[in-house]
Amino acid sequence: MIEARNLAKRYGAKTAVDGVSFNVQPGKVTGFLGPNGAGKSTTMRMIVGLDRPSHGDVIVNGKHYADHKAPLQEVGALLDAKAVHTKRSAHNHLKAMAATHGIPNSRVKEVTEMTGLSAVAKKRVGGFSLGMGQRLGIAAAMLGDPHTLILDEPVNGLDPEGVQWVRHLAKGLAAEGRTVFLSSHLMSEMSQTADHLIIIGRGRIIADASMDDVIAGQGQARTRVRTDQPQVLANALAGEGVSIQSLEPELLEVAGIDARRIAETALQNRVLVYELTPLQESLEDVYMKLTQDEVEYHSADPVSQLSMAGEGRQS
Numbered sequence: 001m002i003e004a005r006n007l008a009k010r011y012g013a014k015t016a017v018d019g020v021s022f023n024v025q026p027g028k029v030t031g032f033l034g035p036n037g038a039g040k041s042t043t044m045r046m047i048v049g050l051d052r053p054s055h056g057d058v059i060v061n062g063k064h065y066a067d068h069k070a071p072l073q074e075v076g077a078l079l080d081a082k083a084v085h086t087k088r089s090a091h092n093h094l095k096a097m098a099a100t101h102g103i104p105n106s107r108v109k110e111v112t113e114m115t116g117l118s119a120v121a122k123k124r125v126g127g128f129s130l131g132m133g134q135r136l137g138i139a140a141a142m143l144g145d146p147h148t149l150i151l152d153e154p155v156n157g158l159d160p161e162g163v164q165w166v167r168h169l170a171k172g173l174a175a176e177g178r179t180v181f182l183s184s185h186l187m188s189e190m191s192q193t194a195d196h197l198i199i200i201g202r203g204r205i206i207a208d209a210s211m212d213d214v215i216a217g218q219g220q221a222r223t224r225v226r227t228d229q230p231q232v233l234a235n236a237l238a239g240e241g242v243s244i245q246s247l248e249p250e251l252l253e254v255a256g257i258d259a260r261r262i263a264e265t266a267l268q269n270r271v272l273v274y275e276l277t278p279l280q281e282s283l284e285d286v287y288m289k290l291t292q293d294e295v296e297y298h299s300a301d302p303v304s305q306l307s308m309a310g311e312g313r314q315s
Helices: 040-047 090-100 105-114 130-142 160-175 187-193 211-218 230-237 259-268 283-291 302-314
Strands: 002-011 014-024 028-033 055-060 075-078 148-152 179-183 196-201 204-210 222-227 243-248 251-255 273-279
Touching (some): 014 040, 014 204, 028 040, 040 148, 090 130, 187 283, 222 259
Parallel strands (some): 028 179, 075 148
16 A cells, blocks of 8 residues: 655755645555656655655555565566666566565566566567566566556557556456556556546646546536437427537437436437437546646647648748
């Protein structure tokens, strides 16, 4: 379990993490989301003692990371996959880590096989692809068979098979009762992996709830409706808080009213409905809503930029 209380980190005049408090519970995968510069990596570094908090405190499994007698057995972390001696082989890198932490060499072989690195274990890390480097970082994090796993962007550079493997690994470890805390910019992947979400923006927590509650709290009921009398149904449904969009001649998207009430209204007005599909807000949509005011750098609309560029070439 990870427990942060009023945790803060300042670098001169810049506040990277601004008094955050949260718990990361065992038995579930907790996703850590936020825009670039939001404070995710700094928070993770403070958890494992790589950065000292300016204020507040954070403990893992009841102690500060530095106070654990066997830290790799307590916490496995992937924070920077490139932090490896490039002239060492993957096998020797893991063997050296094992030797300094009293971990048997048999475990090196286990994590090498677990992460799919057996065929390249004797090759120098400097020649590894980004995805292979990520697999090595995960192998190092798993070396001590830890109770708590912290992974910063673990699927970065992985192919689809590797992404799926990380997903199954995270969910499998959580099912064993371990604490799994991971960040990712891939919303589609996070939506399939995480049970709970902590969302941070400009160093402050802006959401801390289950995946379902985060989506339900920001989403609005939307329903896809097909009918041969779209205007009649639209008029009957119109009211405060209800928005209706015509997508095709016989297709409506209705927001602000649930599917049951739409069906009841259609029945009362003798309107035939031949599709009624509730639509769930995606994690990406909800995330964009939550963080729209927390993004440090905003990109220009690419369509507008291309249009302006085209007009410039014509003039």
